[in-house]
Amino acid sequence: MREKLLKRLGYINQWRMQKISNRNFLIVLAFLVGIVGGLAAALLKGLTHFLASTLQDDIEWHYKYGLYLVFPLIGILLTVIYIRKFIKGKKLEHGITPIIYSISRKSSRIEIHNIYSQIVTSAITVGFGGSSGLEAPIAYSGSAIGSNIGRFFGLSYKEVTMLLACGAAAGISGAFNSPVAGMIFAIEILLPEFSIPAFIPLLISSALAAVVSRILYAEPLFHTAATEWEVGSILFYLLLGLLIGLYTVYFSKISQKVKTWFSKIKNPYNKVWISGISLGVMIFIFPALYGEGYLSIQQILDGRFDSIVKNSLFSEYKDIAWVVLCYTVLTLFAKSFAALFTINGGGNGGVFGPSLIMGGLLGFAFAFGVNQTGLIQLNVPNFVMAGMAGALAGIMHAPLTGIFLIAEVTGGYTLMVPLMLVASISYLINRAVMKHSIYTKVLAESGDLLSYEDKDRSVLSMMKLRYVLETNFVVLRPDETPVERKSDIIHSKRNIFPIVDEKGKLLGIIYSERLFSILLDEAEGKDKSFAVLAQKPADIILEDEKMEIVMTKMNKDDVWILPVVNSDNQYLGFISKSSVFNKYRSLLIRQGQYLE
CATH class of the missing domain: 1.10.3080.10 (Clc chloride channel)
Known part of the structure; x- marks a missing residue:
């Protein structure tokens, strides 16, 4: 049944991609995210206050007030048990930080279980007296709603990011019945650089969430009448x-x-x-x-x-x-x-x-x-x-x-x-x-x-070394000579050769200019082993180093390419400025499209 439903939805989505542009469809999905986000906010508030009122008002027992001291402990314990038993093998993070990390590092992907897990665990924690707020969990749940809806319909990174932000805005709006604050929260915290068209989906989601939440759970956060300030x-x-x-x-x-x-x-x-x-x-x-x-x-x-x-x-x-x-x-x-x-x-x-x-x-x-x-x-x-x-x-x-x-x-x-x-x-x-x-x-x-204050550093931080690592180099052994590897050297499209022993450890490098000089000049000694001819590279890049450090090393010695090794000094490949610049350009384009 589930497979048939998914198959039919897939057909509908294919038809949609042919008939409706992603830009227009994004508005439709903003409506959907706003409604679902408002429902989630109302559910979280209702569930939390149901637990709180049940424990405080509805149960009549002589010692219940003394148990207020252990209710928070019970709530935290139940939350941990739920995480360990019901979402095995998956992480349940809390706060706004993981949402920002998802945008920066995970292409705005948030695991689908966060839609309900954030609601259940935060309701238990706060309903039993835990001294924290519901706003971050509902923002996380809303973000998960937006992210998964966008991914389901095959939208691009920037569009999924926008729906993620719409979900967070809907969550905050629904939690506080404050649509303007929900929209501004998404812009200030999640979308710090935006253009005017970005307002439209956010406004729609935030406003609809406030309407839905108010219909289902109308109790305002505070009752007050502000007076004029002096x-x-x-x-x-x-x-x-x-x-x-x-x-x-x-x-x-x-x-x-x-x-x-x-x-x-x-x-x-x-x-x-x-x-x-x-x-x-x-x-x-x-x-x-x-x-x-x-x-x-x-x-x-x-x-x-x-x-x-x-x-x-x-x-x-x-x-x-x-x-x-x-x-x-x-x-x-x-x-x-x-x-x-x-x-x-x-x-x-x-x-x-x-x-x-x-x-x-x-x-x-x-x-x-x-x-x-x-x-x-x-x-x-x-x-x-x-x-x-x-x-x-x-x-x-x-x-x-x-x-x-x-x-x-x-x-x-x-x-x-x-x-x-x-x-x-x-x-x-x-x-x-x-x-x-x-x-x-x-x-x-x-x-x-x-x-967005330091775009170069920001874009570099988004890169992972494994995605720019180049491995199509001719590897030379220390006991070999230039004459023995003459054919490979001449036909190589690279101008640098790593010298690696049988255990995979990098012993040094040698450039094609020197090898050609050796092969053309008989007096140079064509029979010398690469162990003797090896040169020490200007620097070494470790596989877990950040791209900012990589570029610092390259700029320090004004080199275009450096070898990459693991913690045991085993050769992995090379990283060049060309590969970094190409990746940088693609990331910059994606970042530039972030909120077009």
Whole structure:
């Protein structure tokens, strides 16, 4: 049955390729990706909140509140079990970084299981109280939808990439009911260099996803009514931008340290116990860390400033303003560790949501603290919203996404100027210290980042040495002489010959000019072995070296061709500037077509 269906779909696709151009068909597929992406977002939100409400409200038992401490551990454990048992032999990565890597290195291919695996695992993680967000998983799921639809219909790299971006935009749009932010997210994070026609598919997918998600799951992220901002408080918005910028630098650095620490733990179940138990202890002290954390922000936006302390061990001090302030600051820093422990310990989620929570808490602590001095009375909810935009802008290096997302989900377009100021300052501070965002740092260090600021380096990083390796050379043995190999030397189309022993190890090279000189000049000694005549190459290229290093070696000695060997010095072939330039040109053309 399945084979017949695929066969019929294949016939339909062949007819489509003859009748409809890929450019026009891309618009049709953008509609499809938007609808499916909206369904996925609604499903993820509904499933997560069903799990959360079932565990918190629907089950009546005497000790259930004590079990809140172990629910996150159970969620992370179930996530790891699902990954190991149901997607055997395949990787389930999380966050936005793998999506960017797929564009840079995998021709925008994302494995199809991510469409549902991201939804299942993130719903379990967050539904059981894991302190991470749903936005990165739904963006990943949406990207997988777009990528696989594009590949199924045989579209080109640039078209598959566009549909991948449409899927990510649909996921973010559906998650937040914010179509503009979804589109801008795709442009800022996934398509940093774009042309105007790229807006159309993104707009379609993002808008449709918001419509579908709102029909199926209409609950907004936040309920608030933003009020006009006062010109007299502009200095405090600038100070908040500075403070949040410094915090995003801290978070970016601590995230790398936590990730490195967890990577040293090889047993996945040990990661589960460490992260789960640690998370339980943190939630016991700071209950606001349970789950996504949006409820705490909503309570603050509603004016219940003592809510963050109200349900904690320190609830009896909830009426003391400075206790509320200090406890909020501690919760803020605890949130950074809780989110990172959840993600690196085996749970599935992202830092998108936690960024909003941390920014909101910092904005609240700042405005609430200033108000306690009596110098001025700031509008606390406005600073909470500005803080969320600033944190997103700094951590993700996406200021426009931060601005429009907060404006859309809070109805805070009246705060556009403060949002712009706080987001811009936070972004600039983080960018000054951290050249790359939390999503792209690892890729940049490994040379896998597609960068538009340094196109030469970016294109070189996309090359793999094995694709430019040339092997059609005449191999000479060390015990042979020029006379014995005269025919092969004369008829060779290459002007360089590797001298390789019986074990395959490279002993040296010799150029055709010298060989012809030897063969034509009897006094030179035609009977000398190649072991004696061998010349040392200007440099050696190792098979796992990056193309940027290869070009540096070639330019250093001004050579056109160099031998390639493995770690045991065994000869593999040669790499020439000609092959590199040809590959460079083809990649540049593909990159140029990226968003035509």
